[in-house]
Amino acid sequence: MEIGETLSILVASAMTLALMSYLWRENTVYRIFEHAFIGAAAGWGAISTAQVTWTNYLEPSLKTSWLWYLTIPVGLMYLFFFSKKYFWLYRYPIALSIGSGLGVSFFRTMKTSFIEQLRGLMIIKDWQGVLLVVGTITALFYFYATREHTGPFRYVSETGTWFLMIGFGAQVGTAVMARISLFIARANFLLSEPAYYMIPVALVLLAIGVYRDYRKKLIETQVL
Amino acid sequence: MSLMFKRYVPWGILVAMTSMVAADTIIVQTDLNNMIKSATTALSIIGSFAVMVSVILLTRSHAGKIRKNKLAVESWTLLGCMWVMIIYGLYRFIFAGVRPIAEPTIQYIFNAIVAPGDSTVYALLYFVIASACYRAFRAKNMRSLILLIVGIVFIIGRAPIGQLLYVGMPDLANWILNVPGAAMVKALLLAEVISSFALNIRVLLGQERGWMGRGD
C-alpha cells in the first residue's frame, strides 16, 4: 500500500475518532475537523461539477454552434444573488431551473403517485387488500381540514390514526436499523489495518482531556 | 416598467419553461423532443453555475468570522480545505488534463477528510438515537404506546436475532410493512401530491412568490 494511501487512511481514522469525541463533549478538536470536512466537501462539489459540465456538455456543444456561448452569461446571472440593486436578475436562471423541474414532473407525479396509486388499490385480492384500502382511506381522511371530525367522522379519523401510528412504528424501527448500520461501517473501518493504530492515540488524548476536566472541577469546588 | 422585468418576466419564463417541458413529457413528436433535449443540455450547463453561489456564500461568511477574530482556526481550516481543493483541482485539470476523480492527491484528501467526516457525523446519530430511546421515548398516550410496541417488534424483527427470540417475528415485521405500513405510506404520498400540486399551481398563477427571494 503506497505511502499516500496509508497516510490518507490514518488521517481518516484520526478524523473519525476526533468527530466521535463529540460524545464526550463538544470540543475544539471536533469543531476543527468538522469545519475541515465541510470545506473539503464544498471544494470537491465545485471542481467535479465544473469539470464534468465543461468536458461532457459545454465543450462538445460549443463545437456544434456558436449559440451555445449564450449559456455562459445566463449561468453567470446566478451571481446577481449577491447584489443589492440588481438582485432581481438572479431570478432569471432560477426561473429556468424551477420551471423545468416543475414541468418534468407535472403530469408524471399526478399519474404515478396519484392515479396509479388509486388504480393499484382497486385490485383487491384478499382481506389484506380490503384492510389496505380501509387504512389508506381513513388515514387520508385524517388530514381533512374543512370539516369538524365529529359524529361518524370521528371514528373514521380515529381509525386513520391507528394506521398512521403503526406505520410510524415501522418508520422508527427502520430508522434505528439505519443508524446501527452507519456505526457498524465506522467500527469496521476503525478495526481495519492500518486505521487501528490511531485508537491508542485517541484513548491517550481522551484520558488527558478527562483528567484536565476533573482537575478543573476539583479546583472550582475548592474555590467555592 | 421596472416591475415588469423584476417580477413578471421571470414569472413568464417559469410558466413557459414549465409548459414546454410538461408538453414534452406527454407528446411524442421528434422536433419538440429534440428541442427539449437541447434545452436540457443548456439547463444542465446553466444549473452548474449555481455551485459558485454556495462557494462564495461559504467564503464570505467565514472571511467575516476571520475579520472579527484573527484566530478563528475553524474558519481558516474550512477556507483552506475548500480553496486548496478548488485551485489544485482546476490547476491539474487545465494544465495536466487530469480529472479530479482520477487525480490521486485530491482522491486522498476526499478519502481522508470528506468521506470519513460525512459518515462519522451521521454515525453519531447511532448514539443519539440510543440515548433518546432510553431517556425520551415515553408511552404517554395511546398513540405513542402503539408506536413504541410496533417499533420494538420492528427493531428486533428485521435483525437476524429476531428469529431466535420468536419464530414469527420476521413475518410479523413484514406484514406490518405490507399492510398497515403501506396504508400509511400511500396516504402520506397522496396527501403530499395534493399539497405540492396545489403549491405548484399557486406558483404558476403567480400567487406564491417565495422562489423569487427577497426584494419586490
Add this chain to the structure above:
Amino acid sequence: MIPSRKGEESVEIASVGQALRTGYNATIVFTLVIMVLIALSIYLTVRGVLKPKIRRLPGIDAIDEAIGRATELRRPVHFCMGQSGISGSVALAALAVLRYTARKCAEMKSRLIFSFAAASVNTVAADLIKQAYIEGNYPEGYRPEDIRWLSERQFAYSAGVLGLVLREKPAANLFFGFFMGEALLFAESGYRVGAIQIAGTTMSIVVPFFVVSCDYTLISEEMIIAGTYISQEPHQLGTIQAQDYMRLIGLTILGIGCVLTPLGIKFLYDILGV
C-alpha cells in the same frame, strides 16, 4: 429557438403517428380538471364567495395550555423553527404558529425565547414577535436578545438548542418547522427540564420521533392546516379548500373503484389507465 446539436441522429420513435404518449390521456384530463378546480377555489375564496371554515386542531389548544402553565410557573416559553427558511408552505405555517404563540405570550405577560438556524429568518421573526407583543399590549415584554440565531450547521445548532434549554429551563418547548435527525436531541432536552413539548413538522421520517417524545404532535399536513387556521389568510384558505376538494375526488374514485372492480366491472380501472 435553441438549436439542436447537429451530427446526432434523432431517436426513431416506434410509432411517430400517435402524438400522445400511451397511458397518459386520463392523467392529462384529470390534471387539467384539478388545475381549474384549484385556481377557481382560490379565486372564489379571495373574492369572498367561498368561506371555507378550517377545523380547530387539538394541537392549538395544547399550545394555549402550555403557555398558561409557563406563566404560572414563571418560566419562559421556547419556540424553535429548526432549519426552515422563510419561503414555502412549511415556513409560512411555522411563522403563523410563531405569531400566535408570541401573541398569547404577550397577553399572559410571559417571556418567549425563539431559536432558529436559517439566517434569513432573523429579520422576519424579529419584527413579527415585536408586532405580536405590541398587539398583546405588553410591548416592554419584547426582548431582542431572546431571538437566538444559533448556527447554520445541523449539529452545531442542535447542540446550541440543547444548551439553551438546559440553561433557561423553559416550561414549554414548541418545535414547528423543518427538522431532521436533530429532533432526537431536542426530545431529550425537554425531558430533562420537565417541559411540555409540542411539535409539528411535515418530514414523515421525523414525525414518529416527535410523537413518542412530545406531549402533542401535529402530523405532516396538520401543521399546514394549523398555520392556515391561525393566519386565516384568503389565499391559504383557498388552497386548503382546493386540497380538500382534490382529496374528496380521490376518495370518491377510490370508493367507487373498490366497489366495482372486485365485482368485475373494470370500467373505471381501465379508463384511468388509458
Add this chain to the structure above:
Amino acid sequence: MATETAGTRKSVWDRLQDIDPKIIYGIMLIAVFLPLIRPLGVPIGNINPEVTNLYNYLNSLPAGSIIVHDCEISPIYMAECYPCFVAFLNEHVQRSFKVIMFTQDTTALPAIEKGITEVYGKTKDHPNYGKTFVNLGFLPGSTLGLNAFAADNLFPVLDAYGNKLADMQFFKEMADKSARSWRLVVGYGSGGVGYLVQQITDVYPNCKTSSGTAAVAIPSHYAYYPNKIIGFLGGLTGAAQFEYLIGKPGIAIAGMDAQSLASLAIAVLIVVGNVAYFAARRTKAVRGG
C-alpha cells in the same frame, strides 16, 4: 415529566432514568465492537420476501439484459448502500448482464469507481469496458437530465473517462437506444425511488424499478411494491441476505452480529426506560409527592 422538586427524595426509579448518557454510549460501543472482534455467529435467518422477489426477477432475465444503476451513494450512505451496490454488480457478473452506471451527486463518484474496481478488477482499461459495462459518471440536470438520458441514451455524449458513447460496442448493439431496452433501473440513497418509478417505469413499462436503499426509506417503497418496484435490498440486512442468495458473502454478512446485538440493546433500553418512567410516577403518586 420527572420534575426534580427539592422536597421529594429521588426514588431509585428517578435515578435510573437520569443516568449519565455516557453510560448508554458505552453500552452501545460494546454492543457493536464486541461482535465485530469476536463474532457470535447468529444465523442469518430467513430471507425477506422483497429480496427473494428481486432475485427471482433477475433470474428470469436472459443474459445480456441491460440493468441501469443510478448510484446516489454519497459518503453518508456508504455504510448501507455500498454493500448493496457491490452485491448487485457481483450478481450481474454471474448472470453476464450489461450494466450502465451513473450518478447525479458528485460526492458519489468515488463510490462508483471503488465498486467497479472491487467487482470487475479494473475500470476503463478492463477488456469488457464499453462492451458489458459502462460508467457515465456525473449526469447533471437532476430529473430533467435523467428524463433526457432515458429518452436517448446517447444524451451524455461522453462517459466518465471521455470516450464517445456512440463509438462503444455497448450502444451500437442497442437496437432502441432508450429506456425501452432497459430491464431494470436501480436507485440508492435515502430519498426513496419514487422518482425512478415516475420517470422510468411508468413511461417505459418494461423497465422495472428496484433499489439498494438506506433502511430509513424502506417503508416508502411499499407505496409502489410489488408491481412497480419488483423487489429491493433494504439497508445492510437486505444486502447481507442478497449476498447469501448469490453465494458471495461480503462485508454485509460480517456486520449482522453487531446489527443483532445493537438492535436488542436498543429494544431493551426502550423497555427499561418506560418501566422506570411509569414506576417513578406510581411511587410519586403513592408517596403523595
